[in-house]
Amino acid sequence: xxxxxxxxxxxxxxxxxxxxxxxxxxxxxxxxxxxxxxxxxxxxxxxxxxxxxxxxxxxxxxxxxxxxxxxxxxxxxxxxxxxxxxxxxxxxxxxxxxxxxxxxxxxxxxxxxxxxxxxxxxxxxxxxxxxxxxxxxxxxxxxxxxxxxxxxxxxxxxxxxxxxxxxxxxxxxxxxxxxxxxxxxxxxxxxxxxxxxxxxxxxxxxxxxxxxxxxxxxxxxxxxxxxxxxxxxxxxxxxxxxxxxxxxxxxxxxxxxxx
Amino acid sequence: xxxxxxxxxxxxxxxxxxxxxxxxxxxxxxxxxxxxxxxxxxxxxxxxxxxxxxxxxxxxxxxxxxxxxxxxxxxxxxxxxxxxxxxxxxxxxxxxxxxxxxxxxxxxxxxxxxxxxxxxxxxxxxxxxxxxxxxxxxxxxxxxxxxxxxxxxxxxxxxxxxxxxxxxxxxxxxxxxxxxxxxxxxxxxxxxxxxxxxxxxxxxxxxxxxxxxxxxxxxxxxxxxxxxxxxxxxxxxxxxxxxxxxxxxxxxxxxxxxxxxxxxxxxxxxxxxxxxxxxxxxxxxxxxxxxxxxxxxxxxxxxxxxxxxxxxxxxxxxxxxxxxxxxxx
Numbered sequence: 066x067x068x069x070x071x072x073x074x075x076x077x078x079x080x081x082x083x084x085x086x087x088x089x090x091x092x093x094x095x096x097x098x099x100x101x102x103x104x105x106x107x108x109x110x111x112x113x114x115x116x117x118x119x120x121x122x123x124x125x126x127x128x129x130x131x132x133x134x135x136x137x138x139x140x141x142x143x144x145x146x147x148x149x150x151x152x153x154x155x156x157x158x159x160x161x162x163x164x165x166x167x168x169x170x171x172x173x174x175x176x177x178x179x180x181x182x183x184x185x186x187x188x189x190x191x192x193x194x195x196x197x198x199x200x201x202x203x204x205x206x207x208x209x210x211x212x213x214x215x216x217x218x219x220x221x222x223x224x225x226x227x228x229x230x231x232x233x234x235x236x237x238x239x240x241x242x243x244x245x246x247x248x249x250x251x252x253x254x255x256x257x258x259x260x261x262x263x264x265x266x267x268x269x270x271x272x273x274x275x276x277x278x279x280x281x282x283x284x285x286x287x288x289x290x291x292x293x294x295x296x297x298x299x300x301x302x303x304x305x306x307x308x309x310x311x312x313x314x315x316x317x318x319x320x321x322x323x324x
Numbered sequence: 325x326x327x328x329x330x331x332x333x334x335x336x337x338x339x340x341x342x343x344x345x346x347x348x349x350x351x352x353x354x355x356x357x358x359x360x361x362x363x364x365x366x367x368x369x370x371x372x373x374x375x376x377x378x379x380x381x382x383x384x385x386x387x388x389x390x391x392x393x394x395x396x397x398x399x400x401x402x403x404x405x406x407x408x409x410x411x412x413x414x415x416x417x418x419x420x421x422x423x424x425x426x427x428x429x430x431x432x433x434x435x436x437x438x439x440x441x442x443x444x445x446x447x448x449x450x451x452x453x454x455x456x457x458x459x460x461x462x463x464x465x466x467x468x469x470x471x472x473x474x475x476x477x478x479x480x481x482x483x484x485x486x487x488x489x490x491x492x493x494x495x496x497x498x499x500x501x502x503x504x505x506x507x508x509x510x511x512x513x514x515x516x517x518x519x520x521x522x523x524x525x526x527x528x529x530x531x532x533x534x535x536x537x538x539x540x541x542x543x544x545x546x547x548x549x550x551x552x553x554x555x556x557x558x559x560x561x562x563x564x565x566x567x568x569x570x571x572x573x574x575x576x577x578x579x580x581x582x583x584x585x586x587x588x589x590x591x592x593x594x595x596x597x598x599x600x601x602x603x604x605x606x607x608x609x610x611x612x613x614x615x616x617x618x619x620x621x622x623x624x625x626x627x628x629x630x631x632x633x634x635x636x637x638x639x640x641x642x643x644x645x646x647x648x649x650x651x652x653x
């Protein structure tokens with residue numbers, strides 16, 4: 066199969082997934098409301114009582130970005146699991162098209178949805194008084210961190226969506242991804258937690274990712290670990306998740322549809 | 325005669341259970357071949373194997389001149405699959421669905437729009453083309469599903485239970501559509517649970533039960549395998565029914581046992597294949613009366629595919645002492 070066809074097929078699949086994202090009003094509305102509601106909730110309801118050593122909105126933006134990305138990844142897993150079970154992937158697979166294009170469509174739509182949600186978090190944050198104390202190159206580095214993280218999480222979601230027996234099972238992934246960030250430095254510094262939780266919170270993958278963004282935007286991390294170190298750990302986690310998920314999703318896609 | 329499908333010894337097991345136990349098929353070019361069988365007989369597995377979605381454990385097949393295992397891309401280019409659960413995108417409109425399929429079939433960009441318009445008109449969907457498929461009726465979904473399969477005319481179209489769940493009017497409409505495809509030269513492999521559907525559409529019918537083809541022929545050949553007429557005997561009470569069935573199935577029936585095509589305890593009816601002569605029906609009734617199990621009423625009719633199906637699959641009922649598939653192994 067020629068490269069030209071692979072590109073055409075991927076474009077058709079990306080267009081399909083983007084259209085579906087826009088036309089599922091319930092999911093689309095939730096995806097847009099979530100960043101806004103969570104931001105207002107954390108800053109104005111909880112934020113007053115939380116002491117993070119400064120303005121709470123300055124602390125919480127990276128945590129909310131990760132939380133919304135978790136929700137977005139759940140959407141991706143459900144969307145792919147639905148396609149796998151309702152017969153449309155069977156139809157695509159019975160046609161002479163490029164197999165990977167089916168996954169590429171889902172990943173591209175996932176990236177687009179999550180970047181919009183991230184932009185909303187950042188926009189609402191800036192609107193209610195978030196003031197990053199940073200320079201242009203560090204802003205770009207933070208955006209790069211976000212894109213790498215969302216890309217890795219999208220592939221993880223694809224692997225989970227293929228592994229799940231159906232949309233309902235895939236949906237429990239959303240639940241997991243929306244709770245893990247709470248036991249990280251997303252909303253409060255880990256030093257206030259009991260020892261056992263603190264150990265988990267400081268070493269789970271979300272924390273270095275959050276701390277890298279926080280360090281890049283605000284000049285310092287909440288863990289006391291140097292930004293440079295957090296950044297390398299974050300990048301290593303993302304690349305590791307990406308590599309394992311990519312290999313897993315590719316294998317599952319061939320296996321699930323050829324079994 | 326040219327064959328569009330030649331499959332040889334197809335086997336497939338799931339978890340140690342044989343779903344397909346050595347199936348051979350030969351489908352003539354331009355004909356409609358119906359794979360008929362109860363739920364779980366292996367019809368859909370057979371279609372999924374021939375449509376390149378599932379690899380067989382054993383066996384070979386050549387489809388439209390392409391080897392199934394050696395050249396799956398060639399096979400994919402020659403077939404179209406219309407699923408039991410219409411595999412079209414609910415959130416897209418009818419037109420968008422067809423445009424997507426046309427692009428995926430690599431039609432030139434300029435040709436896509438006009439081909440899609442033609443298909444929408446041909447499948448009577450022009451008025452609904454800009455509505456989302458979610459709002460379509462069952463019949464409209466199947467028509468769109470078929471139209472999506474015809475974006476590029478295939479050599480072989482798989483129709484996997486195309487009318488399951490449709491009302492009778494939509495079903496007849498769909499039959500008309502299938503006949504039109506055949507007129508255009510498309511070879512059709514149809515799976516169905518509906519005997520009437522196979523009777524209406526198929527040139528050749530194969531009965532698939534428990535992973536094996538137990539009978540194959542034209543609808544007329546299969547029907548005449550049960551004799552010229554089926555006599556349906558009704559019994560007044562369960563005791564008479566039981567005695568009559570025991571008598572008919574015993575070995576002492578003038579040398580040749582009467583062929584019981586179907587026996588239904590709840591309805592207290594027994595269908596017996598006959599040659600259609602008054603003498604034979606008279607003898608049948610006489611024997612039962614003499615055995616103390618007289619029929620209360622009797623009617624005769626030409627056998628339907630239903631009767632063939634019932635008589636061949638009766639052995640798979642859980643209560644039957646000797647399942648036919650056991651004998652075959």
